[in-house]
Amino acid sequence: FTCARHILVKSRKRMPTVTPRTLNQCVFCGGGGNLYCCDGCTAVYHGDCLEKDALHPDGKDRWDCPQCLEGQRPLVGDVVWAKIGSYRWWPARVITEAEAPRTLLAQKHTEVDFPVVFFGPKNYSWVNAYSIAPWANLDIMGNQKKGEKNRSFIKAIESAEPHVFDMRRRQDAREMRTLQKTKPTTWRRLAVNCYIAPRPRLENGPAKCECTPSSPCDDDQCLNRGLQIECRKDCVKNCENQRFRKREYPSTKLSQFAGRGW
Numbered sequence: 001f002t003c004a005r006h007i008l009v010k011s012r013k014r015m016p017t018v019t020p021r022t023l024n025q026c027v028f029c030g031g032g033g034n035l036y037c038c039d040g041c042t043a044v045y046h047g048d049c050l051e052k053d054a055l056h057p058d059g060k061d062r063w064d065c066p067q068c069l070e071g072q073r074p075l076v077g078d079v080v081w082a083k084i085g086s087y088r089w090w091p092a093r094v095i096t097e098a099e100a101p102r103t104l105l106a107q108k109h110t111e112v113d114f115p116v117v118f119f120g121p122k123n124y125s126w127v128n129a130y131s132i133a134p135w136a137n138l139d140i141m142g143n144q145k146k147g148e149k150n151r152s153f154i155k156a157i158e159s160a161e162p163h164v165f166d167m168r169r170r171q172d173a174r175e176m177r178t179l180q181k182t183k184p185t186t187w188r189r190l191a192v193n194c195y196i197a198p199r200p201r202l203e204n205g206p207a208k209c210e211c212t213p214s215s216p217c218d219d220d221q222c223l224n225r226g227l228q229i230e231c232r233k234d235c236v237k238n239c240e241n242q243r244f245r246k247r248e249y250p251s252t253k254l255s256q257f258a259g260r261g262w
Contacts, residue, residue: 023133027065038065042133067134074114074132077170079163081133082116084125089133090153091160092116092125100124119163120156135164175258182261191247206232209241217241 022037028049035044043065050066074080074094082092093116097105100115104124113126206224209231211217216238217224217231224231224241231241243249256262 027067027133027136036063038063038068040064040068041129042131043067068129072134073129074134077163078167079135079160080116081135082118082125082127083131084127088153090118090120091135091156092118092127092132093160093163095124118156119159120152135160135167179256179258182256206230208232209235211236211239213238 022035022042022044024035025032025044026035026046026049027043028045031046033046036047036050037044039062045065076094076096078094080092080094081089083089095115095117097115099117101124104115104126107126109126110128112128114128115124116127116132117124206229207227209217209223209225211222211231213236215221216236218240220226222231222241230243230245231239233245235242254262
């Protein structure tokens with residue numbers, strides 16, 4: 001599929017202007033109220049649910065949500081929520097054009113449209129990022145069936161649940177493969193600092209503190225500690241303000257976190 005953000009400028013000018021069908025609940029917390037609408041998809045957010053300075057960067061009027069900035073788009077086989085015309089949001093599965101019927105292929109569509117099949121009635125339609133929502137965005141609390149009286153809608157959700165399970169399994173497998181391919185940055189421990197330029201030196205050097213072996217520069221009474229510099233070589237033997245000089249570094253451990261790297 002072609003992403004709407006990656007279409008050539010000439011092709012984008014020929015496309016009709018489309019207003020996204022925004023949701024009515026924050027995709028982060030599931031609440032309502034005053035929401036910010038993304039200009040690239042159907043997602044909406046509370047201002048407090050977004051990271052600092054995430055709204056209107058660089059003073060631009062257009063705002064893209066974190067999902068659009070990260071390039072998250074549905075893949076073939078993913079289950080999404082789709083909305084056509086005045087109908088309600090309905091679960092659908094993204095398919096390839098080879099799976100779509102000829103009648104659908106003959107319909108007029110743009111470069112960013114892709115086919116889906118709706119669960120339940122098994123109708124086919126062209127959709128794009130402006131008329132779909134990821135499954136987790138609309139079913140964030142997992143309570144779409146709670147209090148629902150439309151049996152067709154309940155049946156459609158029940159038909160979609162096995163596909164949702166398979167979709168999440170594929171997503172976990174892709175993430176695991178990515179983590180396995182990711183390796184920590186190669187590095188080596190340096191015993192001493194390697195100065196490429198002439199080593200900077202203080203004109204007068206650290207001052208001689210008045211600490212004693214009973215008070216080995218371990219509090220703010222030490223003049224150098226208060227100035228956030230290390231003591232001189234001729235300080236007391238048990239000086240605790242010479243960690244860089246004595247190479248008393250904290251122990252480090254290499255760990256890998258899911259989705260966060262090393």
